[in-house]
Every structure is written in C-alpha cells, then in structure tokens.
Amino acid sequence: MLRAPSHGGIDRSLALALTGFILFVLANSFPFLTLDAQGQRLDSTLVSSSLSLYAWDQPILGTLVLLTTFVFPLAELLGVIYLLLPLRLGRRPARHSAGLARFLQSTQPWGMLEIFMLAVLVAVVKLGDIAHVIPGLSLYAFAALIGTMALLSTTLDLFDYWEQLPWEQPS
Amino acid sequence: MKFLTARNAGLIACDSCHLLLRKPVPRTGKHRCPRCGATLHSRIPRSLSKTWALLIAATILYIPANTLPVMSVVYLGRGEPSTILQGVMHLLAEGMWPLATIVFVASIFVPLLKLVVLSGLLISIRRASNWRTLDRTRLYRLTEFVGRWSMVDIFVIGVLTALVQFGNLASIEPGAGALSFAAVVVLTMFAAHTFDPRLLWDHAQHD
Ligand SMILES: [Zn+2]
Numbered sequence: 065m066l067r068a069p070s071h072g073g074i075d076r077s078l079a080l081a082l083t084g085f086i087l088f089v090l091a092n093s094f095p096f097l098t099l100d101a102q103g104q105r106l107d108s109t110l111v112s113s114s115l116s117l118y119a120w121d122q123p124i125l126g127t128l129v130l131l132t133t134f135v136f137p138l139a140e141l142l143g144v145i146y147l148l149l150p151l152r153l154g155r156r157p158a159r160h161s162a163g164l165a166r167f168l169q170s171t172q173p174w175g176m177l178e179i180f181m182l183a184v185l186v187a188v189v190k191l192g193d194i195a196h197v198i199p200g201l202s203l204y205a206f207a208a209l210i211g212t213m214a215l216l217s218t219t220l221d222l223f224d225y226w227e228q229l230p231w232e233q234p235s
Numbered sequence: 236m237k238f239l240t241a242r243n244a245g246l247i248a249c250d251s252c253h254l255l256l257r258k259p260v261p262r263t264g265k266h267r268c269p270r271c272g273a274t275l276h277s278r279i280p281r282s283l284s285k286t287w288a289l290l291i292a293a294t295i296l297y298i299p300a301n302t303l304p305v306m307s308v309v310y311l312g313r314g315e316p317s318t319i320l321q322g323v324m325h326l327l328a329e330g331m332w333p334l335a336t337i338v339f340v341a342s343i344f345v346p347l348l349k350l351v352v353l354s355g356l357l358i359s360i361r362r363a364s365n366w367r368t369l370d371r372t373r374l375y376r377l378t379e380f381v382g383r384w385s386m387v388d389i390f391v392i393g394v395l396t397a398l399v400q401f402g403n404l405a406s407i408e409p410g411a412g413a414l415s416f417a418a419v420v421v422l423t424m425f426a427a428h429t430f431d432p433r434l435l436w437d438h439a440q441h442d
Contacts, residue, residue, distance in 0.1 A: 099398045106400060113393030120396055122409050125417055129393045132386065162271045166251050173424070176386055183390030186338060189331050190322075190395065194405070197398075226252040231270040 074148050074224055080216040081144040087212060088141060090205035092134075097184070097203065101195035110134070110202065113180075136175040137213065143168045144216070147225050157229050165222055165229075172217070178210050238439050242277040249273055282431040286357060289426035294350055296415045296422070301343070303412030306392050310405045318412060319343060319388060338391075341384045342416075349423040352378045353430060360434050368439040372432050379427040385420045389413065 095107040111134055117126035143164055150157055188197045241248055247258045251273035258277070266275040279285075304316030317325065319342050326335035352374055359371060392409050399407040 097394075097398060101401060101405070104401055104404075106398060108394075108397045112397035113390065116397035116400070117393055117409060120409050122414065125389060125393070125409065125413060128417055128421070129389065133390070162252075166271055166273055169251060173383055176383060176390075179384055179386050180390045182337065182341075182384075183387045184394055186326070186334055186387065186391045187394040187398065189326065189329065189334055190391070191398065192329065194399075222252070226254070226270065229252075229270060233269070 073219060073221065074151055077144060077216060077220045078148045078152055080212055080219065081141050081148070084209055084212040084216060085141045085145065087205050087209035088138060091202045091209050094202040094205075095200035096206065097188070097200055098198040099191070099195050100198060107200070110206065132174055132176040133180045136171050137177050140168055140172065140175055140213070140216075144220060147222070151224060151228055157225060159230065162229060165225060169222065175213070177206075177213060181206065181210055238436055240433070240436055242433075242437075247275055247277045249275060278433055278437075279429060279431040282429055282434060283357060283360065285429040286353065286426050289422050289429065290350060290353055290357070293346075293419050293422040293426065296418045297346060297350065300346075300412055300416035300419045303415065304410035305388065305412040305416055306395065306407055306410045308399075308405070308407050312403065314408075316410055319416065322388070322391075338387065342388045345381050345385050346419050346423060349378045349382055349427065353423070353426055356430065356435065360438075363438040365438050368435050371435050375427075375430065375432045375435070382420070382424050382427055385423075386417075389417050389420070 092110050094109070096110050096112070097108050099106045099108070111130070114126050114130040114133065117123075117129060147157065147161055147165055147168075184203075191197055241255070242258075245258045246255055248255050249268040249271060252268065252271040254268060254270045256268075256275070267273065268275050301319055304318050305322070307314045307316035309315075323335050323339045323343070326332075326338060356371060356375060359366070392407075392413055395407045396409055399405055
C-alpha cells in the first residue's frame with residue numbers, strides 16, 4: 065500500500081469532525097421527538113432512550129445504548145480533532161496519543177448513530193396508530209450528523225497520523 | 236504452490252497501524268509494535284477457540300432472544316408482550332413491508348447468518364480446506380459488516396420506552412428477551428472480531 069501523505073485529507077477530516085461536533089451538541093440539546101397522545105405531550109432527547117432503560121431496571125441495555133449512541137460517537141469526533149489538529153498545525157503528534165488512536169480504531173464499529181436513526185423510523189411507524197409523533201429540532205441536526213460522520217469515516221484514515229508519529233526503529 | 240503470506244516471508248504487520256516489520260524472535264511474553272504500541276501477532280492467538288466459545292454462547296442465547304418477549308405495551312394496566320417476530324408481523328400488518336423486511340433481515344436473519352457463516356468458516360479451517368478461499372474471506376467481510384445492524388431492535392426498545400410513559404394510561408416496557416437479544420448481537424460482533432481471516436489463507440494453494 066503506497067501512498068503520498070495528503071494534506072487535503074487532513075483538512076477534510078478535521079472540518080468534518082468539527083462540523084460533526086457542533087451537530088452532536090445541537091442534536092443533544094433539544095427535544096428529539098415529541099409524542100402527543102390525547103392532549104398529553106412528552107418530549108424526549110437523544111439520551112432519553114438510554115436513561116429510560118436504566119429506569120426500567122435494565123442497566124446493561126442502558127449502558128450499551130449510551131456507549132453506542134453517545135460515548136463512542138463523541139469520542140470519535142473529539143479524538144479525530146485531538147489527533148489531527150497538531151498535524152494540521154505542522155507539529156508531529158505526541159507519543160502518548162498512539163493509545164487514543166488505537167482506541168478510536170478498535171471502537172469504530174461500536175458507534176451506531178445511523179442504526180439508531182433506523183430505529184427511530186421504526187419506532188415512529190409503530191406509534192403511528194397510538195399517538196401523534198412530532199419531529200423535534202434536534203432530529204434534523206441528528207440527520208446531518210449521521211451524514212457528516214459517514215463522510216468522515218470515508219475520508220478518515222489515520223494513515224497520515226501514523227506516518228507522522230515519531231518512533232524508534234528497533235536495532 | 237502455496238500463497239506467499241507475510242508470515243511465510245518472515246514479516247509481521249501491525250494490526251493497528253499497518254507498520255510492516257521483520258518478524259521478531261519471540262523470547263518473552265508479548266511483542267509490541269515499536270510505533271503504536273499494539274501487541275504484535277501474525278495470527279490472533281487462540282483465535283479458533285475464542286471464536287467457538289463466543290459462537291456457542293451466542294447460539295444458546297439466540298433461543299430466548301427469539302422466544303421471549305423483547306418488550307411489552309401496557310395499555311390501561313393490560314400488558315401485551317411481543318417477541319421480535321411479532322414486532323415484524325406488526326409492521327407488516329400496518330402495511331409497512333419495506334420497514335418490516337429491514338427489521339426482519341437485521342434482527343432475525345443477520346444473527347442467524349453470522350452464527351452459520353462463522354461456524355462454517357471455523358469448520359473449514361479445522362478441515363484445512365482450500366476451497367474458494369477468496370469467497371470465504373468475502374463472506375467473512377460481509378458478516379462482519381452487516382452484524383452491527385442487528386442492534387436496531389435494541390434501539391427501537393429504547394426509543395419506545397422513552398417516548399411512551401403515560402403513567403397508568405399507557406407505557407412500553409422492555410421484556411426479558413431484550414437482554415438475550417442484545418447479548419447475541421454483542422457476542423457475535425466479538426466473535427467476528429476474534430476470528431482471524433488470515434487463518435483461511437494458511438491452507439490456500441494455487442491451482
Ligand atoms: Zn503498530
């Protein structure tokens with residue numbers, strides 16, 4: 065696998081990660097879906113799904129949902145910024161950042177925002193005959209976030225990062 | 236003639252940063268990649284037995300995951316439990332067959348496919364098969380890629396329990412099968428991860 069380091073790739077990944085982070089904050093700050101059933105209204109945010117599983121005494125499921133829809137996606141966005149920003153500024157990455165890069169690589173399949181989106185669609189359809197579901201502001205931010213993260217995963221390749229990481233050739 | 240693998244050539248590639256190194260002589264314990272610090276191994280250690288263990292556990296849990304209710308709709312104090320398959324049937328009854336198809340494939344077909352494909356691949360390695368190695372590797376990549384989508388049902392349960400909380404009037408609660416189902420998804424994802432597709436190539440031969 066031979067390839068010249070590409071500065072365009074770093075710029076693109078950084079821009080996407082920053083955009084993704086802003087969308088992530090937006091998506092988690094406003095109601096996600098509102099349920100209207102006979103005059104009663106219930107708001108729910110993104111993390112509500114995980115919290116309600118804790119409330120139903122399902123801490124393992126709650127943790128699984130929290131990790132896959134909140135912790136790992138957020139870690140990926142922040143991690144990419146942390147790893148690539150020094151490269152963009154022309155510095156070499158710090159030795160200690162290698163552990164973070166490995167963590168991000170191994171947890172990548174566990175960020176599941178796009179699957180969560182499909183689940184929201186299924187849930188809305190299932191509730192169709194019981195109640196009226198109103199999409200919230202953060203649903204749009206969330207949809208944009210999924211697009212951004214999908215683009216990020218196609219451009220992001222820690223190749224440039226690994227190439228720049230200082231290391232000693234064993235003798 | 237055998238394929239030339241990196242291992243036969245005396246080389247070892249780091250799984251994490253893809254640095255290609257001359258194979259170190261294993262003396263004590265673990266060898267670490269000098270660049271990224273990941274443990275170096277040309278094949279995942281005890282890959283076969285780990286994958287079998289995870290697959291057997293997942294196969295056992297596949298039964299309660301599909302027979303026990305994964306959630307129940309409580310309306311005016313009366314609970315109506317539903318299994319994964321009943322959930323799919325419900326979507327079909329609503330006329331939402333594209334969505335019903337997606338959920339059926341993701342929740343019932345994909346976990347079963349993963350169990351069957353990974354077991355088949357393990358057996359083929361055991362029998363030192365050199366039959367269509369490239370296709371078997373592709374089959375592995377496919378199951379690894381689609382496996383995550385089975386989580387969709389867990390998220391549906393999460394979204395529904397969060398949205399429908401009208402006290403005594405109506406609520407949706409997670410059922411006993413939900414945890415088994417999540418365990419099947421997670422265990423098969425781990426199994427795909429511990430399975431080392433390079434083992435498929437160790438017996439591959441040119442015609
Ligand atoms: Zn490495």
